[in-house]
Amino acid sequence: MAAVLVSAPYASAATEQASPKPGVTGVRTLAALDFTAGDSPENITVNPDSSVTVSTLGGHTAAGQRPTLVRIDLSGRRTVIVAGQQGDAFSGITRDRDGTLYYNVASDDASRAGIWKLPPGGTTRRIVALPTDGLPNGLALDPAGRTLYATDSTKGIVWAGPASGGKATLWLTGPALAPDPSVPFGSNGVRFHRGAVWVSNTAKGTLLRIPVTATGAPGRIHTVAGGLTGVDDFNFLSDRSDVVFAALNGLNQVAVVHPDGTTETALTASDGLASPTSIAVRGNRLYITNAGFAEPHDAKVQRGTINPAVLNCGPAS
Numbered sequence: 001m002a003a004v005l006v007s008a009p010y011a012s013a014a015t016e017q018a019s020p021k022p023g024v025t026g027v028r029t030l031a032a033l034d035f036t037a038g039d040s041p042e043n044i045t046v047n048p049d050s051s052v053t054v055s056t057l058g059g060h061t062a063a064g065q066r067p068t069l070v071r072i073d074l075s076g077r078r079t080v081i082v083a084g085q086q087g088d089a090f091s092g093i094t095r096d097r098d099g100t101l102y103y104n105v106a107s108d109d110a111s112r113a114g115i116w117k118l119p120p121g122g123t124t125r126r127i128v129a130l131p132t133d134g135l136p137n138g139l140a141l142d143p144a145g146r147t148l149y150a151t152d153s154t155k156g157i158v159w160a161g162p163a164s165g166g167k168a169t170l171w172l173t174g175p176a177l178a179p180d181p182s183v184p185f186g187s188n189g190v191r192f193h194r195g196a197v198w199v200s201n202t203a204k205g206t207l208l209r210i211p212v213t214a215t216g217a218p219g220r221i222h223t224v225a226g227g228l229t230g231v232d233d234f235n236f237l238s239d240r241s242d243v244v245f246a247a248l249n250g251l252n253q254v255a256v257v258h259p260d261g262t263t264e265t266a267l268t269a270s271d272g273l274a275s276p277t278s279i280a281v282r283g284n285r286l287y288i289t290n291a292g293f294a295e296p297h298d299a300k301v302q303r304g305t306i307n308p309a310v311l312n313c314g315p316a317s
Helices: none
Strands: 024-033 041-046 052-056 068-072 076-085 087-096 101-106 113-119 125-129 134-143 147-152 158-164 171-172 188-195 196-201 206-211 223-224 231-236 242-249 255-256 264-267 276-281 285-290 300-306
Touching: 024 076, 024 264, 024 285, 041 285, 041 300, 052 087, 068 285, 087 147, 113 134, 125 158, 134 196, 147 188, 158 188, 188 231, 196 231, 206 231, 242 276, 242 285, 255 276
Parallel strands: 041 087, 041 276, 087 134, 134 188, 231 276
Antiparallel strands: 024 300, 041 052, 052 068, 068 076, 087 101, 101 113, 113 125, 134 147, 147 158, 158 171, 188 196, 196 206, 206 223, 231 242, 242 255, 255 264, 276 285, 285 300
């Protein structure tokens, strides 16, 4: 696989845009990471003790470096819990209720490309193989803990695979998920939320909602919002709310997407954003991974406080 970025392919300088109603305050750096050492963060999940687990791109940002899963506690102290192989990249991660971590590995090695599992106190193993000529990116788990959904950004696919291990199934593909020649990253972030699979498309700047039918098949695709230039991964205000925080990688922004499709800018480069790739939410805390693609390669994890009153976030629609 060529050395490509797992996130949005934008690395231009920030486009500043003032936010008249910032919904996130007190943004600070939780942990500074070393882009030149391959520690460019890609995805994030919050652990029960409010520490976070972060995936890094490894050799896809620094030749010869191995990707990692890193636990970062509230003091910013880092502990590597998984170290991958040179040439691989770690992308989407998700966590089950029992503490099991699942993560995507992008690799040229057919024995490594796919979805991997790390149970509490156990060892890693691959549970679902994925093609080496694709780019596995976002990863989500359904509430029952049975089915994993993985996006492929270059193929414009959502794969489904059993969390217990087994064969990947092509769950959904089509124009709404596809990349285009100018932006070769289509389906990117993915979340399972309130009976539907939600997917961001970087090339089209869209956020999509796909209901899951009683048989597990995809329903009709609904475009929740457009105009999300350079959208990478995203997350929800809460399990009961359809308000979304979306990382806009190339613009160095975090956008708030409301259930009616309207958007507003919550954070910009003036808040320290540097190629934001993913979002995690726990209570009123917002966590942001910054890949640092553009100079001066300010790779880091940030944390801020959500102000729901300012966001005017009521119950989900």
